[in-house]
Amino acid sequence: MRRCAPPPGNDLVPANLGPERRLSMKAAVKLCRRLSGCRAVTAEVAADFAPETEYEWHFKTTLEPCVQSESTRTIEIPLKARGNSTAWPGPMPVAELQALKMQIVHEDPPVVRIEKFLSELEIEHIKSLARPRFVKSTVGMTYEGGGSRTSETAWLNLGEDGNDETLRNITSRITQITRLQHENMEPFQVVRYQPGQFFAEHQDYLDQQEEQVCGGRIGTFFMYLNDDVEGGETHFPAWNLKIKPEKGLAILWWNVNYTALQEGQFRKVSDPGASHEALPVREGEKWVVNRWLHPYDFLTPYFAGELR
Numbered sequence: 001m002r003r004c005a006p007p008p009g010n011d012l013v014p015a016n017l018g019p020e021r022r023l024s025m026k027a028a029v030k031l032c033r034r035l036s037g038c039r040a041v042t043a044e045v046a047a048d049f050a051p052e053t054e055y056e057w058h059f060k061t062t063l064e065p066c067v068q069s070e071s072t073r074t075i076e077i078p079l080k081a082r083g084n085s086t087a088w089p090g091p092m093p094v095a096e097l098q099a100l101k102m103q104i105v106h107e108d109p110p111v112v113r114i115e116k117f118l119s120e121l122e123i124e125h126i127k128s129l130a131r132p133r134f135v136k137s138t139v140g141m142t143y144e145g146g147g148s149r150t151s152e153t154a155w156l157n158l159g160e161d162g163n164d165e166t167l168r169n170i171t172s173r174i175t176q177i178t179r180l181q182h183e184n185m186e187p188f189q190v191v192r193y194q195p196g197q198f199f200a201e202h203q204d205y206l207d208q209q210e211e212q213v214c215g216g217r218i219g220t221f222f223m224y225l226n227d228d229v230e231g232g233e234t235h236f237p238a239w240n241l242k243i244k245p246e247k248g249l250a251i252l253w254w255n256v257n258y259t260a261l262q263e264g265q266f267r268k269v270s271d272p273g274a275s276h277e278a279l280p281v282r283e284g285e286k287w288v289v290n291r292w293l294h295p296y297d298f299l300t301p302y303f304a305g306e307l308r
């Protein structure tokens, strides 16, 4: 049964493809890129989906969500008309993270702790870029302020510093750990908290983003720039996990069901357990950096003004 049929008029049939349309995932993605107006390929696959096996693919012009049946699941690979986004292979299996000597502080979804991820020089550089740019922090996608986040924010790596070598080096290390390309990451968001400032419990994964081409914030790569501060821990109540700011430390966590991610399902997978808060700073300043991670190209549609 075809459960992922796109609405009439949206199903492209490539002229050079026979009635069977059986192709490997790679071939289908390649073909979609060449088809004018093709935005995604979808297929209903068995639980033991293998990219090399041939499946029946549907070529779509829209990003309609697909219905899942019990014995099979539908995978959808949206493509950007512009940008050089390629399909994400999914996050690293936990065993590979452990082989890289990364400390797992929560099992499922894994929360990974990477000590001394940032060097002193990198930290000073980030701070000097951010200092003149701080504005009052905002929340969500409307970027409106709210009493729930009382810190200040500075965005880096957007315009004049888009080619900054230090930032590029940091991004390339994040790329290796997450297996996500640079285009799938939101720019560096530096956050500074003064005594009494906090960010109330929230989810980084925004439901409104789910239907956009970039998909939701499936993961967060979070870095701490100082530790001469009292309070300000990052607290995940459901996971009973509290991270104390430590200079240079990076934490990678996933805001979604990790098994689904590994199976190539990137939408409707939010994990409410990933909800977290920044506890109030009691003394000193707290400096941190967010890089929010998306399953699909974020930067190209962002710069094209296509994201709501």
Ligand SMILES: O=C(O)CCC(=O)C(=O)O
Binding pocket: 191, 199, 204, 232, 233, 234, 235, 276, 277, 278, 279, 288, 290
């Ligand atoms: O500052 C923290 O510890 C957490 C901040 C956070 O969750 C956010 O900026 O989304």
Ligand SMILES: [Fe+2]
Binding pocket: 202, 203, 204, 276
């Ligand atoms: Fe957050």
